[in-house]
Structures are given as C-alpha cells and as structure tokens.
Amino acid sequence: MRGRSRGEGKGRPGSRIEPAHSARARRRRCEWIRQAGIHLALLAGCVLFAFPFVWLVTTSFKDEREIAAFPPRWIPRVPHYSSRSPFVDPDYYDEMKRPAGMAPEMWREHRDAIARWLDTCLASACSLHPEALPVADVVTDPTWERALRNGMWDELSRILPDEVAQQPDRLKTFIAANVSAERLRKVATGLSRVCAIGELSLRDARHDRVDSTAESGRWRVVSGTAELGGRVTVEIESGQLLRYDLGAGPVLLERSLYLSRPGALGEWVDSITLGLHSDDSWHRLFLTVETPDAVYRSEEAFWLERASWRDLVWRFSEPDDRTKPVVVLRPDPRARATSLAANEIRLRLRIERTSPLMAAYAKYSLNYRRALRYIPFWRYVGNSVYLVILNILGQVLACSLVAYAFARLRFYGRDVLFALLLATMMLPGQVTMIPVFLIFKSLGWYDTLKPLWVGAWFGSAFYIFLLRQFFLGIPTDLEDAAKIDGCGFFGLYWRIMLPLVRPALATVAIFTFMSTWNDFMGPLIYIGREELSPLALGLFQFRSEHGGEWGMMMAASTLMTLPVVVIFFLAQRYFIQGVTLTGMGGK
Known part of the structure; x- marks a missing residue:
C-alpha cells in the first residue's frame, strides 16, 4: 500500500485519464475547425465585397436588351454566330422552364405534353396569321420551331396564374386562348435576324438634305454571294431585304447617285446617312465613296450589332459631338475613280466576315470602345493623373517633413502644436467647405485645378500622425552616427530617415491616390468647365446628359476602378507593411 502512487485512486470510481495523443488530436481538430471558420469568414467577406465589382464588370459586357431583361441575366450572353443572313437566333429565349405555380414532379410529368400542345397551337396560329411571321428564310430554318416554342412559352409563363399552372387541362385551354397574333409577331421578331437596307440621304453642313436626280440607281450586288430582295417591314419600318452568305468571301454592294449640284463632294456634302436594320451577326461594314475628284474610305468599320434599326x-x-456613333471618311490619295460623270458619286458597301471569337470580342468590348470614343475619357484621365501626381508629391513631402520635426526636433510648445494638429481631425469637411471655398475664390482660383492640389502641399493631420509614429520607432543611434559624420538636420531627414520610412510613405501615397482619384465633391465645387473635369466628375456629367447609356457608363466606371485595384495589388506589400509597422511603433 505504501508503494501506491500519489495520484492513484483519486477521482470517481471508473474514471479514466485521457491519453496524451488523444488530447493532442482533439486540440488539432479544434484548431483545424477554428482555422477553417476563419478562412470561410474571410472568403465570405471577399465574395460580399467583390460582388459589386463583379456586377459592374459583367454589366459592362452586356447590351441594352440584356441590361433591361428581367429577371436579370448575370452572365453576359455569347452572341450567336452565323455567316448567313437571314437566320434564327435559337439562344434568344431560354429553354422551357417550370412555371412558379407548378410543382416540380408535375412539370417533369407533363413537360413533353405541354410542348407538343404548344407546337400544335403555334402551327395553327402561323397558318391563321402569316402576316405576323418574318421572311421565309427564317421560317424554314431547322431551329425555328424549337426557338418559337421557347419564346412563346416564355411570354405565356409571365402571365400564367398559379391556379391554372396546377391543372394541366386548364393549362391547355389557357395556351390555346393566349397564342395570339400580337404575341406571335413579338416572339418571331425577337428570334429572327434580318438585314435590311433603308433610306440613304446626303446632308450638308447645315444638316439640309442634298437632292439627287431621277437617274440615281438602286443598290446592286457587285461581288460575293448575296441577293437583294423586295421591301420588307421589320419593326414597323420598311427596307430592302439583303440575303448574304459570307462563307465564300466578302459581299460588295454598289449604288450610283447623280447629284443636282456638281462639284467637289467633300466641300459641300458634310455627311452620308444610311438606315440599316442590323442582324446581330457582328460582321463588319465598310463604306467607300468614289467621286470624279477623289476616293474616300471609312477609317473604321460599323459592326452589324443589335437586331434593330439604326x-x-x-x-x-x-x-x-462624339456622343453619337460616327465614322469619318478619309481621302485615299492612291485611288482614283474612273468612268464617272461630273455630278455622279458611287457608294460601295463592303460586308466582311468575322470569326466567332472576333464576334464575341466585338460584343463584349462594344461599351468600352464607345466609352473611349464618345466620352472625352482620356482628357478626364489626364486631369485625374495630373491631380494625383501633384497631391502625392505634396502629401509625401509636406507630411514627412512635418512628421520628422514633431518626432525628432525639440522645440518649445511641440506637444501643444501636435495636439492642435490632431484636433483638426475632429472638424468635419462640411464645416470648413464654405470658408475654404471663399478663400480660394478670393485668390482667383475658382474654375481652376489649383484648389484641388495646393492644399496637399500643406500636409494632412492623419498622414502626419501616421509618419510621426513611424519616425519615433527608428533608433536614434542612426542619427547620432550621421551627426558625427557631419550630417545636418535636413540631411538626416533626406538621406537617413526617408529611406527607412518607405513603407509608411507608400501607405500615404496609396491613400492619397485613392482619395484623389475618387474625389467627386472637390471638383464639383471648384470646377465649372468640362475640359478641366477629372474622371469622377466627367462620368457624372455624362450620366446627367445620357442617363440611358448604362452599358457605356458601366464600362467607363470599370476603367476608372481598374487603376485603383491594380495599384493596390501591386503595392499591397508596402501598404500592409507600413500600416503594421506604424501600429507597432515602427519596431
């Protein structure tokens, strides 16, 4: 009994001591669960905060129809590619989906029967209302019936009552009663892709129409696999139907005009306008104008985008005015037209095929190209870059110099002045907005960029506090060694201190860049001329004038956001290091 260990017999009867390896395993599991929870929370935060940016980028890839669609389509649609026209876009409507009022089991059981009944009703409606159908080329397309069924079901499911959806017999009656000529025309117009040539007009600088004589001809096919049909009515307007197949090469159309006023065309004709119903094929269209004096060629192409008149x-x-799509005609010095009368001009339309990849690129980059072309984007960017550079230089130099003085120099009232400096952080900007505006206006700086960057050269209380804390963490032995070598106060600041506080300076530069690049209130108060507007104010002005151009606005906003994201990721090491070391006292 004397040899029994001290811990033996303690505790309740039947209790066992947990082995050491089991305790370690349990701790590892708890640690793994904790780490997994932390990572999941961080991942959820990343998804939450990245969602607006993802929505911004995906919206910039969409056209007007996709933006206005409800329920919204989050992923931009890939354009349907076809080298022939007319054609059917089978992806315009989604496949038949279960209506909200029908149970999933009932939908799986009756879906095929509903589709067959809908096909029967559509066939009857097409025979009764042939005027609601597009051209014969579209109706004979192999994908026409399935696409028409999906489109009609999409229209009917929007008005389908829940009590009707739960009863298949009543659903058939509902379908037969609501497959009308108006819905048939709407669905058929949405599915069909038709290219039609509308009215051609020439206008002078005063936007008055330039008349042509009765001898002016019509469009004709010069080369390529194409055919000009009769006049068709598409979406109320009418035009000459164009059938083409770009599989064998480009298509060239030609038309001659005899003007009532001979002379150099570019001197008195300012613009040429052609109405065209595009077929959403994303092929390219070029124009060449031949006159007795010169040959003009379009410097860029129009894309056959969006199935609508334009x-x-x-x-x-x-x-x-660059807010509207306009292509400039440039004279070709190497080309000369032949066999033209004194008052005759010859127009040549050339349709070139694009690849599926190029069509997708053209569709997704459309809003970006329009933003860069029709918004004075680079002028806004130049003003923003100018302000960013001056503000970063001013904040870095002024704040580091003042912070070095508060951290290293000994003078009377230093702590009191530093406390007053920190007290200015308690004043909201709305309090000082009007007095500062009056000061700048009295200096004659209103409607200039000076109020937006001069203040940075006087420092910022927050950045001074940030850099002072960093300076305090640098050992004084470095300064003593430099003083022994004959270095003065400014030499210590410039040669010793600044290289050691580069992470903190990078933090100040990043913060200054973000605040200046995204600044809207300052330019709104001090800038009146559009040519001085930075990017944030310029986009606001464009939105006020063209509020419906959401795709272009999203593209321009994405271009404005990208520099901030890129610079943060490139400089995040200095940013995190500067903030961390400042919080640790620079140690």
Whole structure:
C-alpha cells in the first residue's frame, strides 16, 4: 500500500485519464475547425465585397436588351454566330422552364405534353396569321420551331396564374386562348435576324438634305454571294431585304447617285446617312465613296450589332459631338475613280466576315470602345493623373517633413502644436467647405485645378500622425552616427530617415491616390468647365446628359476602378507593411 502512487485512486470510481495523443488530436481538430471558420469568414467577406465589382464588370459586357431583361441575366450572353443572313437566333429565349405555380414532379410529368400542345397551337396560329411571321428564310430554318416554342412559352409563363399552372387541362385551354397574333409577331421578331437596307440621304453642313436626280440607281450586288430582295417591314419600318452568305468571301454592294449640284463632294456634302436594320451577326461594314475628284474610305468599320434599326452616319470631317456613333471618311490619295460623270458619286458597301471569337470580342468590348470614343475619357484621365501626381508629391513631402520635426526636433510648445494638429481631425469637411471655398475664390482660383492640389502641399493631420509614429520607432543611434559624420538636420531627414520610412510613405501615397482619384465633391465645387473635369466628375456629367447609356457608363466606371485595384495589388506589400509597422511603433 505504501508503494501506491500519489495520484492513484483519486477521482470517481471508473474514471479514466485521457491519453496524451488523444488530447493532442482533439486540440488539432479544434484548431483545424477554428482555422477553417476563419478562412470561410474571410472568403465570405471577399465574395460580399467583390460582388459589386463583379456586377459592374459583367454589366459592362452586356447590351441594352440584356441590361433591361428581367429577371436579370448575370452572365453576359455569347452572341450567336452565323455567316448567313437571314437566320434564327435559337439562344434568344431560354429553354422551357417550370412555371412558379407548378410543382416540380408535375412539370417533369407533363413537360413533353405541354410542348407538343404548344407546337400544335403555334402551327395553327402561323397558318391563321402569316402576316405576323418574318421572311421565309427564317421560317424554314431547322431551329425555328424549337426557338418559337421557347419564346412563346416564355411570354405565356409571365402571365400564367398559379391556379391554372396546377391543372394541366386548364393549362391547355389557357395556351390555346393566349397564342395570339400580337404575341406571335413579338416572339418571331425577337428570334429572327434580318438585314435590311433603308433610306440613304446626303446632308450638308447645315444638316439640309442634298437632292439627287431621277437617274440615281438602286443598290446592286457587285461581288460575293448575296441577293437583294423586295421591301420588307421589320419593326414597323420598311427596307430592302439583303440575303448574304459570307462563307465564300466578302459581299460588295454598289449604288450610283447623280447629284443636282456638281462639284467637289467633300466641300459641300458634310455627311452620308444610311438606315440599316442590323442582324446581330457582328460582321463588319465598310463604306467607300468614289467621286470624279477623289476616293474616300471609312477609317473604321460599323459592326452589324443589335437586331434593330439604326442610322449609320459617315462624315467627311471630324464631328464636334462624339456622343453619337460616327465614322469619318478619309481621302485615299492612291485611288482614283474612273468612268464617272461630273455630278455622279458611287457608294460601295463592303460586308466582311468575322470569326466567332472576333464576334464575341466585338460584343463584349462594344461599351468600352464607345466609352473611349464618345466620352472625352482620356482628357478626364489626364486631369485625374495630373491631380494625383501633384497631391502625392505634396502629401509625401509636406507630411514627412512635418512628421520628422514633431518626432525628432525639440522645440518649445511641440506637444501643444501636435495636439492642435490632431484636433483638426475632429472638424468635419462640411464645416470648413464654405470658408475654404471663399478663400480660394478670393485668390482667383475658382474654375481652376489649383484648389484641388495646393492644399496637399500643406500636409494632412492623419498622414502626419501616421509618419510621426513611424519616425519615433527608428533608433536614434542612426542619427547620432550621421551627426558625427557631419550630417545636418535636413540631411538626416533626406538621406537617413526617408529611406527607412518607405513603407509608411507608400501607405500615404496609396491613400492619397485613392482619395484623389475618387474625389467627386472637390471638383464639383471648384470646377465649372468640362475640359478641366477629372474622371469622377466627367462620368457624372455624362450620366446627367445620357442617363440611358448604362452599358457605356458601366464600362467607363470599370476603367476608372481598374487603376485603383491594380495599384493596390501591386503595392499591397508596402501598404500592409507600413500600416503594421506604424501600429507597432515602427519596431
């Protein structure tokens, strides 16, 4: 009994001591669960905060129809590619989906029967209302019936009552009663892709129409696999149907005009406008204008985008208003037209095929190209970059110099002045906005960029506090060694201190860049001329004038956001290091 260990017999009867390896395993599991929870929380935060940016980018890839669609389509649609026209877009409507009021089991059981009944009703409606159908080329397409069924079901499911959806017999009656000529025309128009040529007009600088004589001809096919049909009505307007197949090569159309006023075309004709119903094929269209004096070629192409009517405008000079799609015609010094009368001009339309990859690129980059072209984007960027550079230089130099003085120099009232400096952080900007504006206006700086960068050269209380804390953490032995070598106060600041506080300076530069790049209130108060507007104010002004151009706005906003994201990721090491070391006292 004397040899029994001290711990033996303690505790309740039957209790066992947990082995050491089991305790370690349990601790590892708890640690793993804790780490997994932390990572999941961080991942959820990343998804939450990245969602607006992802929505911004995906919206910039969409066209007007996708943006206005409800329920919204989060992933931009890939354009349907076809080298022939007319054609059917089978992806315009999604496959038949279960209505909200029908149970999933009932939908799986009756889906095929509903589809067959819908096909029967559509066939009857097509025979009764042939005027609601597009051209014969579309109706004979192999994908026409399935696409028409999906489109009609999409229209009917929007107005389908829940009590009807739960009863298949009543559902058939509902379908037969609501497959009308109006819905048939709407679905058929949405599915069909037709290219039609509308009215052609020439206008002078005063936007007055330039008349042509009765001898002016019509469009004709010069080369390529194409055919000009009769006049068709598409979406209320009418035009000449164009059938083409770009599989064998480009298509060239030609038309001659005899003007009532002979002379140099570029001197008195300012623009050429052609109405065109695009077929959403994303092929390219070029224009060549031949006159007795010169040959003009379009410097870039119009894309056959969006299945709708639009006016294609070519001008012989740079337009003043860049908010509308306009292509400039440039003279070709190497080309000469032959066999033209004194008052005759010859127009040549050339349709070139694009690859599926190029069509997708053209669709996704459309809003970006329009933003860069029709918004004075680079002028806004230049103003923003100018302000960013001056503000970063001013904040870095002024704040580091003042912070070095508060951290290293000994003078009377230093702590009191530093406390007053920190007290200015308690004043909201709304309090000092009007007095500062009056000061800048009295200096004659209103409607200039000076109020937006001069203040940075006087420092910022927050950045001074940040850098002072960093300076305090640097050992004084470095300064003593430099003083022994004959270095003065400014030499210590410039040669010793600044290289040691580069992480903190990078933090100040990043913060200054973000605040200046995204600044909207300052330019709104001090800037009145559009040519001085930075990017944030310029986009606001464009939104006020063209509020419906959401795709272009999203593209321009994405271009504005990208520099901030890129610079943060490139400089995040200095940013995190500067903030961390500042919080640790620089140690």
